Amino acid sequence: MIAPTLVRPRSGGSERRRVPPVVAAVVTVLVAVTLIPLGYVIATTIATGWETASALIFRPRVGELLRNTVALVVITVPVCMTLGVGAAWIVERTTVFGHRYWAPILAAPLAVPAFVNSYAWVSVIPSLHGLWSGVLVATLSYFPLVALPVAATLRRLDPGIEESAGALGAGPYRVFFRIVVPQLRLPILGGGLLIGLHLLAEYGAFAMLRFDTFTTAIFEQFQSTFNGAAGSMLASVLVLCCLVLLVAEAAARGSARYARVGSGAPRRPDRIRLRWSAVPAALGLVALTVAALGVPLWTIARWLRIGGTDVWRTGTLWPAFAQTLALGLLGAAVTTALAFPVAWIAVRRPGVFSRMVEGCNYVTSSLPGIVTALALITVTIRYANPLYQTVIVLITAYVLMFLPRALVSLRSGLAQVPVGLEEASAALGRSQASTFVRVTLRLTAPAAAAGAALVFMAIVTELTATLLLAPIGTRTLSTRFWSLTSELDYAAAAPFALAMILLALPMTYLLMRQSQKAAGL
Amino acid sequence: MTAGWKTIAGAMFLASTLVGLTACSNDSDTSNEPEQITVYNAQHESLTQEWVDEFTAQSGIKVNLRNGDDTELGNQIVAEGGASPADVFLTENSPAMALVETAGLFADLDPDTLAQVPQQYRPSTGKWTGIAARSTVFVYNKDKLPQDQLPKSLLDLQDPSWKGRWAASPSGADFQAIVSALLELKGEDATRAWLAGMKENAVPYKGNSAVMKAVNAGEVPGGVIYHYYWFGDQAKTGENSANTALHYFKNEDPGAFVSVSGGGVLESSNKAVAAQQFLRFVTGKSGQEILQKGDSFEYAVGSNVPSNPALVPLADLQAPTVDPSKLNSQKVTQLMTEAGLL
Numbered sequence: 001m002i003a004p005t006l007v008r009p010r011s012g013g014s015e016r017r018r019v020p021p022v023v024a025a026v027v028t029v030l031v032a033v034t035l036i037p038l039g040y041v042i043a044t045t046i047a048t049g050w051e052t053a054s055a056l057i058f059r060p061r062v063g064e065l066l067r068n069t070v071a072l073v074v075i076t077v078p079v080c081m082t083l084g085v086g087a088a089w090i091v092e093r094t095t096v097f098g099h100r101y102w103a104p105i106l107a108a109p110l111a112v113p114a115f116v117n118s119y120a121w122v123s124v125i126p127s128l129h130g131l132w133s134g135v136l137v138a139t140l141s142y143f144p145l146v147a148l149p150v151a152a153t154l155r156r157l158d159p160g161i162e163e164s165a166g167a168l169g170a171g172p173y174r175v176f177f178r179i180v181v182p183q184l185r186l187p188i189l190g191g192g193l194l195i196g197l198h199l200l201a202e203y204g205a206f207a208m209l210r211f212d213t214f215t216t217a218i219f220e221q222f223q224s225t226f227n228g229a230a231g232s233m234l235a236s237v238l239v240l241c242c243l244v245l246l247v248a249e250a251a252a253r254g255s256a257r258y259a260r261v262g263s264g265a266p267r268r269p270d271r272i273r274l275r276w277s278a279v280p281a282a283l284g285l286v287a288l289t290v291a292a293l294g295v296p297l298w299t300i301a302r303w304l305r306i307g308g309t310d311v312w313r314t315g316t317l318w319p320a321f322a323q324t325l326a327l328g329l330l331g332a333a334v335t336t337a338l339a340f341p342v343a344w345i346a347v348r349r350p351g352v353f354s355r356m357v358e359g360c361n362y363v364t365s366s367l368p369g370i371v372t373a374l375a376l377i378t379v380t381i382r383y384a385n386p387l388y389q390t391v392i393v394l395i396t397a398y399v400l401m402f403l404p405r406a407l408v409s410l411r412s413g414l415a416q417v418p419v420g421l422e423e424a425s426a427a428l429g430r431s432q433a434s435t436f437v438r439v440t441l442r443l444t445a446p447a448a449a450a451g452a453a454l455v456f457m458a459i460v461t462e463l464t465a466t467l468l469l470a471p472i473g474t475r476t477l478s479t480r481f482w483s484l485t486s487e488l489d490y491a492a493a494a495p496f497a498l499a500m501i502l503l504a505l506p507m508t509y510l511l512m513r514q515s516q517k518a519a520g521l
Numbered sequence: 522m523t524a525g526w527k528t529i530a531g532a533m534f535l536a537s538t539l540v541g542l543t544a545c546s547n548d549s550d551t552s553n554e555p556e557q558i559t560v561y562n563a564q565h566e567s568l569t570q571e572w573v574d575e576f577t578a579q580s581g582i583k584v585n586l587r588n589g590d591d592t593e594l595g596n597q598i599v600a601e602g603g604a605s606p607a608d609v610f611l612t613e614n615s616p617a618m619a620l621v622e623t624a625g626l627f628a629d630l631d632p633d634t635l636a637q638v639p640q641q642y643r644p645s646t647g648k649w650t651g652i653a654a655r656s657t658v659f660v661y662n663k664d665k666l667p668q669d670q671l672p673k674s675l676l677d678l679q680d681p682s683w684k685g686r687w688a689a690s691p692s693g694a695d696f697q698a699i700v701s702a703l704l705e706l707k708g709e710d711a712t713r714a715w716l717a718g719m720k721e722n723a724v725p726y727k728g729n730s731a732v733m734k735a736v737n738a739g740e741v742p743g744g745v746i747y748h749y750y751w752f753g754d755q756a757k758t759g760e761n762s763a764n765t766a767l768h769y770f771k772n773e774d775p776g777a778f779v780s781v782s783g784g785g786v787l788e789s790s791n792k793a794v795a796a797q798q799f800l801r802f803v804t805g806k807s808g809q810e811i812l813q814k815g816d817s818f819e820y821a822v823g824s825n826v827p828s829n830p831a832l833v834p835l836a837d838l839q840a841p842t843v844d845p846s847k848l849n850s851q852k853v854t855q856l857m858t859e860a861g862l863l
Contacts, residue, residue, distance in 0.1 A: 061861035127740055207727055220692035220863055223589075224854045226596030230863070385604050472559055472587045472606065483566065483588070488730040488761065 019349050020432070023341040030338055031357055034364045034400060040375030041239050044232040056233040061217075065234070069213045069241065071131055073199050076138045077192045083139060084146025084191060085184060087288060089176075090281045092154040095271045097282045105285060106147040107512035109292040111504040113461035113478070114141040115204025116497045117292075119485055120299035122208055129210040137205055140292040142198055146191030152515040153187045154180075158266035172272070186253065193249040200241055201368030203464040204482060214238040215464070218370050222468065227378050235371045242366050296501075300494045307491030316480060317495050324460055324476040324503070327391070331398040332406075332456040336448050338399055339406035346407075347414045358407075365404045369465035372397050377468060394469040401465065402458045406451035409514070413447020414440070450514055457507035461500055477503075557583040558795045561598060561607040563591040563694065564653075564782060568817040569611060575811065576802045582795050591617035591694030592850050598787070599624045608790040609799055611652065611782070614698035616850035618783035622648045628788040631797045637804045642781050642822040644846035649785030651845070652803050653812055654820040656838050657699050657778045659687075659768040660751055661743035662736050671768045675703070675745070675776030676711075679718025688724045688732045688744035691862040695729055695747055695780070700857065701848040702778040706841055709856070716860035725862070730754075734761040743768075745776070749818035752831055756816055771839040779840040782819065 019027075045053055056062075091102040118137050122128050157180065165175045181188075203215045214234055221231030274281055304311070342361065345354040364372070376397055380388040387393055417440055425435040441448075463478045470479060481496035562569045566588050573584040587607070589597070595617030598605050605626070612618055621627055627648040635647055642651035659672060672678055678687050689696050704712045724741050726732045732744040733751060754762040770776035784803055786796040802808050809826035812819050820828045820835050828835060857863045 056858075059859075059861065061858070061863070064861065126734070126738060210726060217863070221858075223593045223692060223694075224596075224697065224850075224857075224863060226593050226600055228596065228854070230854075230858050381600055381604075388601075388604075389606060473585050486728055486730075488728075488734060 019345060023344060026341045027345060027357055031360050033396065034360045036379055037364055037367050037372045037375040040378060041236045045236050048229045048233065052229060053233055056230050057237060062237060065212060065214050065217050072134055072213060073196050076135050076199055077195050079139050080143045080195050081146050081188050081192050084143045085150050085188060088147045088151040088154055090285060092151050093269065093272055094274050094281060096274060096278060102285055104512060105289050106151050107144055107508050109141060110144050111501050111508040112296045113500060114202055115208060115463055116500065117141050117296055118205040118208040120296035123299045123490055124295060131211060133209045134206055134211040137209065138199055142195045145194045146188060148515045149187035149191050150184050153184055157183055157269055159269040160266065189249055189253050193245060196245045197242060197366050200238060203370060215368050215370055227374055235374060239367060239371060246366060300497050303491045303494035307494060311492045311495055320475050320477050320480045321499055323474055327476060328456045328459040331395050331459045332452040334395055335399045335402055335455045336406045336452040339403055339410050339451060343407055343410040343414050346411055361403055364400050369401055369462065372400050373465040373468035389471050391471050397465045397469055398459050402455045405454040405458060409447045409451035410444065413444040417443045450510060453507045453510050457504045460503045555581050555583060556792065556795050557585060558608040558792050558799060559585045559606050560609045560611060561594045562586045562588050563594050563612045563617065565817065571811050571815055572803055572808055575807060576799055580798060595620040598626060603789045605787055605789050607787050608792050608796040609784065609786055611784045613782050614694055614780045615783055615845035616698050616701045616848040618649045618785060619846045619848050620850050622846055626788055627785045628793060630786065631801060634801045634804055638823045646846060649783045650804055651781040651822045652784040653782040654822050655747040655749055655780050657776050658746060658748045659743055660733055660736050660746050660765050661768055662739050662764050663766055664764060665739055665742040674774045675770060676715060678722060679715045683722045685724060686742050687722060688726055688735055688741040690726050690728050690732055691857060693728060697850065697853050698780045699778055701850060701853045702843050703775040704849065704853060705843050705847055706775050713856055716856055716862060720860050720862055737761050737764050752818035753816060769833065769838060773839055773841040775841060777838055777840050779838060781845045
């Protein structure tokens, strides 16, 4: 470990604070591109004109969609929060049977894309449709988004506070709700926001369950009119819904912080000894595992058995696998590379500019893939025709949607690089570029790889933007799977579902390790 | 753990380099490759793939497919205008062809191609041609709907007595083509009223296969679909149609509408010769025989090739006369959006 430098650099502070022109240029271009989706929504709303726009927005169908979408979010998010906190607490803080081996159940469902989950449930119960089936599938697919961060926080809670509460006469339930839950507020709210945004953006899972949300309706308009006005107006309402969620979460988060002050380190919290409740707790975890993992895996296995060897011989699986792998790797590499300058500015030159860059990015990545895809199609068709229908546009969409996943990990990685090492390298005569490659890049490589892995997983299981933007002849695992299930050829779709899960599984493991590492394990 | 990350980073870097190299080597090959055309395909992928495989085997011309829905791809071609990468456009129904024709984006078809298709299966303008046809049918569950309760006309389905008792796929181009025929035959007011009744009565599904499956499972007694979904399923296992039968409206009812699938060559194509050749093949003997002998169960329309013998002959369907180039997809989308079906 290098001690913080005491000697100020020779050239004085002001010059050192400058953002290198390359970084500034990259980040500025990135921000400009980031603003395309929002700009598109605003511009088309204006271009449509108030009269047409209001006729398309204030109609009964939009009311229906709004009711469906709001009901979905209002029911699913609390259910996921309860389930996520409950599961995480049982796994982390109790002596439930086999507690050492339950941790993966909090992460593994993330490897099963929501639309594969729908496919599995519809195979088991063909008549499944509507709001409650939407809630069911969404809950099973998304509860890890709360459970993972909550588990990480539970592991580093200071047991001393709970013990003090107990000593002051609070019973176990009171301790849980008055002491533990408030400390989990940030991961619960953060996970809840993520789930809300996923619910607004998801197409495949709800289309298969015949549950209409804004995103499915926009997709239907796209199928009927390409980039028509009615679809764009639905998109603008959907964007408003996203912004409402972002603001609501920020407001609920408040300014309270829960941190331990004072000297010493908290010890590992004890596990609560379960007596009569050990059985229901274990049964609950088993039921969750069966529903979230058992059903999809069993369904895929069943379809594979019915399909026999024919479904492997169609000659489309391997090209789709290779194309998905190529898009995932390319997208992950580009996204992570572009996250570098943004992370660098955020860590080394924090200020108004860096906050604006991150803010733009955060909002755009919160928008559903279908909005970003519609915006990129419209913009490239009109103003950047040579790029139209190229892989560049698809990768751009992936960057806009998934940059924060690389950024979060990279930013903390970069913050841990001692500036002193870079200065030493510069003092020894290395150029800025050489210092970056030999010092900064090397030290941030683990964080970059973690971020890239998360982006890769997101791309492999992405459906909506890929359906709209894939270049001619490009058929990924997800788009192939989707067209086969639309023809009700569930047996032929099974190998594609399996391939997606297998590609995402190692990344899910990394995600789990990352959350454990955050807790210092 | 750090070593783990490094290995992953290394593996990803290596893999992306390999992928990049393969991509580059593919690019350098294109100069020696035979001619290629791009087809915007809204027909069933499996059917078009059969045409493409046979065409490539005969001519050596490679075909790239962009798959999508009728009106999606039609509107896309209109939005792309003169810069469209498409050489050929194939649809399942006529409205999307009419859309591109109205935008003035089709080239004249070769007279040889037109001569292969009888006049009733192509527009008089000669800008595109029919390549196949499909008939509207009412699929019903034999246990839930006795024959004497079957609707006499498509228009009956707006009646309150049909509430919750019939299904359709309103977001699909197939169903929208049926609505466009209704619009052409009965006018805007009657269509608007019918769509309002449909919003009340019909159970929406995504896709004709899903409609048939639901009818078969008894979730809904009946549904409006095209004929070939039923024949295709019967030819396989019948798992989604065993409990169902087809009812043909006949009588020149809007519900007896026969929809013409279209094919056209884009004016902007710089591979017009190969593109024209492709359509001449599709409407020619070997192209139409794929319809006759394959498992698509769509009607053959060209080169005097008879349709699959399992089907009710086209001539017996008593279909209403509709000029395919008059079918207005934009008006239909607008009316269906107004009715809250989209």
